[in-house]
Amino acid sequence: MLTSKQRSFLRAMANRIDSIFQIGKGGISENLIKQLDDALEARELIKIHVLPNAEGDIKDIFHRLANELSAEEVQIIGNRLVLYRKSTKNPKIELP
16 A cells, blocks of 8 residues: 555656556456556556546546556546556665
């Protein structure tokens, strides 16, 4: 579980990164989960763009992804989600 200070630190880092995935009308597939899992392992902090035609509410998508990926929910910015998970093999981000 992230503290508010850690979440704030990660939000500041997320401002400088681009969205690397989009979720659209296809929704959340097994393939998407696998790609997100690999991206979290490599980067630890990822931003995902949710398109207006995506099925479901953005908060539901956010919670579902966090649960399926065992990731921390950092924030929702409009139609973008930010997730964090510490890498098991090569941790890069030092949380305060």
